[in-house]
Amino acid sequence: MNINATLIGQAIWFALFVFFCMKFVWPPISRALDERKQKIAEGLSAADRAERDLELAQEKATANLKESKEKAAEIIDQANRRANQIVEEAKDAARTEGERLIAKAQSEIDQQVNQAREQLRKDVAVLALNGAEKVLGNEVNQDAHTQLLEQLAAEL
């Protein structure tokens, strides 16, 4: 247990090891730890940001969905209204067309009735003439009686 130059030897060892650790051990590890700390902090903030972004996106999506739903409802409404309108229009058109057809048929009927009446008139004149020829037994001067006959026919 003598105190001797071991003191100096040990001090040299001590200085060497401290110097070594100060130069080659502590700085790289401490730097790596700091860098990792930074990295983790960045990662965490990025995660936070992403979470916020996600929230925003979700909100946006919800808003979009709501808007689309409203639009769709509007469109359906419009379509329904339009359909009703079309049906009404069709109904109107059909009604007018029907009326027109009826009017047309009526006019045709009238025309045919007139035609038939004309025909009848002519036929009656001929028949009356024939009847009269047969009754009189002689020729009736057609020209002389045309006026009379026309008068007769007009009376029919």
Place this chain on the structure above:
Amino acid sequence: MAGSNAQDYIKHHLGNLTYGELPAGYVRECDGRDTQTLTESTWTFACSGNEAKDMGFAAFHVDSLAWSGGLGIIMCLLFWLGARKATAGVPSGFLNFVETIIEFIDTQVRDSFHGKSKLVAPLSLVIFCWVFLMNLMDLIPVDFIPGTFSWIMTSFFGWTAQEAYFKIVPSTDPNITLSMSFSVMLLVIFFTIKAKGVGGFVGTLTLHPFEASNPVLKVLLMPVNLLLETIGLLAKPVSLGLRLFGNMYAGEFVFIMLAAMMGAWQFIGAWPWAVFHILVITLQAFIFMVLTIVYLSMAVEDH
């Protein structure tokens, strides 16, 4: 491995392998050898405790220096391997271990040292790990390595049993612990001068603890203050070194006593003591480190 008697055995285990200078005209009386008178001063291995003592300051404890240096080199290599793999990415197994230690030390330094220094953290790292490793040698059964060394030297190199003293726990050598604590004291002085200037350093030694505003009284109080502060300055490293030495020496001594009394059955007592000693060796390494940080912190702080 118990020697011829317990006293020799214990002496054998407490002696260091000493290499030093014997003065001219010194009479060497080694066991098992002829008495020899040196014609001129010689550097040699001491062959007895008395010779080691007579070598005075010009001697080295080869075993202490070799073990402390070897352990320090192993420590540095391990940390260096860790440092080379250091990455900001995911750490692997060994790097994880190194980082755990580094972070532990870093926390201690940040908590206690309130200045800026690139030296304190690595210094604390070296102190904690190195002292821990040196203390750890205490847990190796007392005869394994010294016994092997003694057997090799006596069988193959013709040494006497007295020459082949061998201690493997450097921290049971007061030279080792005091060397470290006085290195710390030099650092404390260096830090004080760096932080406060030479005048400030002289001031810390002469203007406290008795303070006076009167200049004449101030000068009168200076010698008293200087005496007290110098004692205080020296008491720090002495207590720091002797605390570690005392704890480790006592622990080692218990192991040696157990081995001396119980021989091969020593493990019955040594095992529980070793388990308890794990606490002591860690705690002592930690205390040495924390006190170093505190002393250095006090050096850079204003009172």
